[in-house]
Amino acid sequence: MSLGFQELEAAERPPTIMTSRLEGELLEVSMGPQHPSTHGVFRMNVALDGEIVRKLKPVFGYLHRNHEKIGENTSYLGSMPYTDRLDYFCSMTNNWAYALSVEKLAGIEVPERAEYLRVILAELTRLQNHASLLGFLLSDMGAWGTPLMYAFREREKILDLFESLSGSRMMCDYMRFGGCRVDASPEWLARAKEVVNRFPKFLDEFENLIVENEILIARTQNVGKLSPGLAISAGITGPMLRACGVNYDIRKVDGYGYYPRFKFRIPLGEHGDTYDRLMMRALEMRESIAILNQAFEQIPAGPVMNPKVKIRAFKPPVGEAYGRIEAPKGELGFYLISDGSSNPYRYRVRPPSFINLTILEDLCLGHTVADVMVILGSVDIVMGEVDR
Amino acid sequence: MIGTGILKGMAVTARNFVGSYFEKERLITVQYPEERSPLPENYRNFPFLIYDTEDAEAGLRCVACKICEKECPPQCIYIVKSEDKKPDYMGKPQFYPKIFDIDISVCMSCQICVEVCPFEAIKMDKVFELSTRERFDALRQGKDELSKSNTYYHSIHPIEAAEVDAKLAEAAAKKKPAAAPAAPTAGTSKSTPPSGS
Numbered sequence: 285m286s287l288g289f290q291e292l293e294a295a296e297r298p299p300t301i302m303t304s305r306l307e308g309e310l311l312e313v314s315m316g317p318q319h320p321s322t323h324g325v326f327r328m329n330v331a332l333d334g335e336i337v338r339k340l341k342p343v344f345g346y347l348h349r350n351h352e353k354i355g356e357n358t359s360y361l362g363s364m365p366y367t368d369r370l371d372y373f374c375s376m377t378n379n380w381a382y383a384l385s386v387e388k389l390a391g392i393e394v395p396e397r398a399e400y401l402r403v404i405l406a407e408l409t410r411l412q413n414h415a416s417l418l419g420f421l422l423s424d425m426g427a428w429g430t431p432l433m434y435a436f437r438e439r440e441k442i443l444d445l446f447e448s449l450s451g452s453r454m455m456c457d458y459m460r461f462g463g464c465r466v467d468a469s470p471e472w473l474a475r476a477k478e479v480v481n482r483f484p485k486f487l488d489e490f491e492n493l494i495v496e497n498e499i500l501i502a503r504t505q506n507v508g509k510l511s512p513g514l515a516i517s518a519g520i521t522g523p524m525l526r527a528c529g530v531n532y533d534i535r536k537v538d539g540y541g542y543y544p545r546f547k548f549r550i551p552l553g554e555h556g557d558t559y560d561r562l563m564m565r566a567l568e569m570r571e572s573i574a575i576l577n578q579a580f581e582q583i584p585a586g587p588v589m590n591p592k593v594k595i596r597a598f599k600p601p602v603g604e605a606y607g608r609i610e611a612p613k614g615e616l617g618f619y620l621i622s623d624g625s626s627n628p629y630r631y632r633v634r635p636p637s638f639i640n641l642t643i644l645e646d647l648c649l650g651h652t653v654a655d656v657m658v659i660l661g662s663v664d665i666v667m668g669e670v671d672r
Numbered sequence: 673m674i675g676t677g678i679l680k681g682m683a684v685t686a687r688n689f690v691g692s693y694f695e696k697e698r699l700i701t702v703q704y705p706e707e708r709s710p711l712p713e714n715y716r717n718f719p720f721l722i723y724d725t726e727d728a729e730a731g732l733r734c735v736a737c738k739i740c741e742k743e744c745p746p747q748c749i750y751i752v753k754s755e756d757k758k759p760d761y762m763g764k765p766q767f768y769p770k771i772f773d774i775d776i777s778v779c780m781s782c783q784i785c786v787e788v789c790p791f792e793a794i795k796m797d798k799v800f801e802l803s804t805r806e807r808f809d810a811l812r813q814g815k816d817e818l819s820k821s822n823t824y825y826h827s828i829h830p831i832e833a834a835e836v837d838a839k840l841a842e843a844a845a846k847k848k849p850a851a852a853p854a855a856p857t858a859g860t861s862k863s864t865p866p867s868g869s
């Protein structure tokens with residue numbers, strides 16, 4: 285055989301078939317963070333023209349665990365530990381959202397101290413969620429490890445607080461209908477205060493690391509722009525929405541818990557690009573620190589649990605309720621229908637990261653493959669919550 | 673000027689690198705298993721059963737009411753109630769669990785069994801080094817492995833255990849004068865919980 289390479293190739297290559305899947309010259313690639321330690325198990329079918337994304341289809345469901353169906357088959361209390369596993373970074377806020385909707389359903393009062401504790405824990409959760417998001421985003425951009433480890437170092441201090449209060453770092457399972465499971469000791473509050481007081485130092489340092497970094501600016505500014513109109517019509521919530529300048533924060537809108545008692549501002553972005561989304565998290569952490577400091581000042585003594593709530597055989601009256609909170613990632617809501625039995629008739633979760641992810645294609649079109657990862661990181665997803 | 677942002681960032685990295693040699697706060701890694709960070713009082717892992725006195729069989733507080741079995745969200749508790757009664761640690765005849773298994777490969781450490789148990793019989797343990805070479809039987813803990821003494825409970829959760837002891841003592845003190853004039857059986861039947869079977 286003395287065929288040259290090109291002749292051989294021409295002889296052996298099958299005739300080009302134009303399939304509808306390959307769409308002419310576009311190259312279809314299956315990409316995505318597929319390791320549980322990145323963002324979760326997730327896949328995107330991306331159609332590429334050279335390096336430019338022309339089409340993107342997110343594929344969810346690898347982490348589907350029947351959360352809602354399980355919720356309908358266990359008692360109201362039994363679903364509480366499962367909510368920890370939705371967004372496993374923020375189990376405290378998940379607990380709160382679920383407790384809030386059951387309290388609405390059954391008309392349960394929450395003691396004052398418990399409400400303060402809930403605010404403290406929710407804001408601590410926001411601190412650690414946003415800190416680790418910044419770390420993850422930088423590592424998506426190629427700053428391997430180092431910033432992520434700085435963020436995790438701070439997160440670990442907050443998780444230690446959670447552990448000493450609730451018994452577990454991430455699966456806190458701390459809130460109950462009508463209050464919180466255990467009271468926080470004065471030592472715990474003092475420790476929490478110390479952690480919060482040190483946090484601004486970390487933030488200053490972290491902002492030095494990123495805010496003016498030319499590489500970061502080149503990679504994030506004008507990348508993945510989201511218009512306020514699209515954001516509103518797609519139901520985007522949380523820092524994603526506020527980064528495009530829409531002033532909507534459920535802490536202010538609903539005033540659930542004791543948030544109306546605190547003075548804090550809502551940072552707003554202007555361009556809706558990745559850089560704004562990133563900075564939004566940094567600014568929100570500052571506001572969380574302000575809320576925490578006020579809460580430490582104001583927290584009263586007293587019980588943390590409403591004594592009238594039954595722990596065994598808890599049966600709310602017939603009815604329905606939707607409770608929502610501003611979770612670190614956006615609006616987290618639980619919709620419950622009760623038929624008077626000990627299990628909910630319908631149990632529905634409105635997960636912020638799932639709904640924020642639906643516009644991924646609109647954000648990524650026209651950008652390069654490398655930008656897709658950065659944009660995905662800035663959406664702030666946790667697959668445990670997306671797939672449920 | 674272009675490049676200053678990167679230099680600023682590098683200064684932060686350098687400060688952290690050098691600082692990790694001097695400041696405890698910047699180097700928080702613990703070299704497990706040689707070093708261990710202490711577990712907080714509230715730490716919880718898997719449940720265990722408490723017995724009073726020295727005898728694990730006779731002193732077991734659990735009366736096999738099966739409430740925890742019913743409430744456990746992932747249904748990882750399996751109880752078989754005894755047919756006969758035996759005196760418990762206070763001398764009252766009670767049922768006891770013939771079989772009490774917890775599958776710790778399913779248990780999610782949620783503590784709901786602890787909260788619903790009316791007899792303070794099940795509590796959370798702190799042991800976490802439980803890896804085995806098998807997937808099934810080795811991870812199913814039976815009554816023998818689960819039973820641990822009240823002294824042990826005091827050693828792992830001192831504050832909580834003291835509260836529980838005080839509560840039990842108070843309940844026992846309250847019951848004694850009430851049960852003395854009435855027939856002793858009436859007192860016991862009132863305190864027997866509804867059986868969940």
Ligand code: SF4
Binds near residue numbers: 791
């Ligand atoms: S609820 Fe308590 S007493 Fe009843 S079976 Fe469970 S451990 Fe035993």
Ligand code: SF4
Binds near residue numbers: 783
């Ligand atoms: S801790 Fe939770 S999952 Fe484990 S046995 Fe108790 S109720 Fe069941």
